[in-house]
Amino acid sequence: MTNSGRHFLQIPGPSNVPDSVLHAISMPTIDHRGPDFKELFSHVLTGMADIFGTANQVVIYPATGTGAWEAALVNTLNSGDEILCCETGHFSSLWKAMAEKWGLKPTMITGDWRTGADPEKIREALEADSDHRFKAICVVHNETSTGVTSRIPEIRKAIDETGHPALLLVDTISSLGSVDYRHDEWGVDVTVSGSQKGLMLPPGLSFNAISDKALAAHQQSTLPKSVWNWTEMLESGKNGMTPYTPSTNILYGLKESLRILNEEGLDNVFARHIRFGKATRAAVEAWGLEVLCTNENEHSPVLTAVVMPEGHDADELRAIILEKFNMSLGAGLSKLKGRVFRIGHLGDLSDLTLAGTLAGVQMGLQLSGVKVDPGGLDAALDILKHK
Incomplete structure (x- = not known):
């Protein structure tokens, strides 16, 4: 029936994708090396920096959030680096598994899948790491598999109080644009996100917001990277361009979704x-x-x-x-x-x-x-x- x-x-x-966003996506495809694209891309780069709450340039990939996960790792870390992960559900486990595939050595703070990343357990792990073996801490802000939102400001406070230099990498794939989030203010080093949740778009765009500290780590990172390379993405982005073919029509949709969010x-x-x-x-x-x-x-x-x-x-x-x-x-x-x-x-x-x-x-x-x-x-x- x-x-x-x-x-x-x-x-x-x-x-769900709003009708006006669908209409925007249906615009005729344009030359991604022409002035119209430059205007479009510059607009959405600025708009996304506002959504993340960062003064730095954001990177936009033609990929799903999984790609942005990988970009956060390969742009900041080296083979064999130890990282600290927090088990909050299915997606935190997948991010850990990805790190292992890249030759990283994750230690998982186990969880019950009913609570968020525990700031005190993170504090304890970092205090025990007197040699600063952990180079990064990976946290999922909003765990889509469980309906649990971790307390990122409290986690940042716990890290700062230990004086540990590890980078803080945060996944906001299911929270950005729906839940209060402040990349700069909360001291996050790399924020990962995607287009298909709070941004009200189809899958196909993903994002990295990047701190100055993460950019410095990027200069020392030796993990292989080509598509995900921040240097090339940021250099092109300064001129309103991309180093390879972008998801042009979804970017039209992003411009409209940003308008909707800012209007509300x-x-x-x-x-x-x-x-x-x-x-x-x-x-x-x-x-x-x-x-x-x-x-x-x-x-x-x-x-x-x-x-x-x-x-x-x-x-x-x-x-x-x-x-x-x-x-x-x-x-x-x-x-x-x-x-x-x-x-x-x-x-x-x-x-x-x-x-x-x-x-x-x-x-x-x-x-x-x-x-x-x-x-x-x-x-x-x-x-x-x-x-």
Whole structure:
């Protein structure tokens, strides 16, 4: 049976793309060595520096966030370097695995996938590293697999108090443009991000924001790099150009998404996402279910991971909701497979869209035989109707 109405894409990214962004992407392709492109690229470079909160030039790659992960590593480190990683979920584990492929030696601070990177454990690891073997610390700001947001300012404070010189590398792939983030103010050395979440674009662009300290490390880095080389990207970017073919049409979309974010105002964007997170958690708790994140100070504003009761499979629930209500929810990843489902509430999202999403989840839970309090939706609406 064909469902009427639009599909509800409520995964935690790729997120919904606004119509005006889609229209911008459909502009005729231009000469990426001509003056129109120079104007476009210079505009989005400036706009992205504002989004990151940095005075330095940002690098924009025609790649997904995985490429920007790799760029952060190969531009700052050397083969055999030891790094400190923080296990907060599926994606922090993947970043560690990538580092191993590059001949780096990561030490993982283990976690329970229900809390963020622990500033005190990072402090302890650095205090024990009197020889300064760790050259970098890798942290995922918003762990998309768990709905947990790590406290980057507290982590920076812990690093500073130890006097350790390690670089701080932070993944904001699912938080940038939706959650308050300040690259310069928080003392981050490399921030990694991608286009398909809070920036409301299709996958295809990724970013590095770079501190002066990271640039100095880049000058000493001997890991192989060609596509990801900051030197070539930054030199070209100064002139509004790229060293190789860019994702021209998605850059048109980026210009429009930056306009949308700035028109709403970033503070308003962040507040809206916080409110959506509160409304979603209110529904989950009223249903009598459990939010995966257990730390009140680390709940993600962009997604909520929900633990299924014993005897129920999250993927079966997702299949029912897709079939009956034409809505996609995020799956549990790796060791959370079948145990959680994830509700995305980020990007181009309104109060009514979220209300419809939660109504679909509530109906799906009831159809799948999960006993829930039907007052869950009302609990969310009580928050949504008071802006």
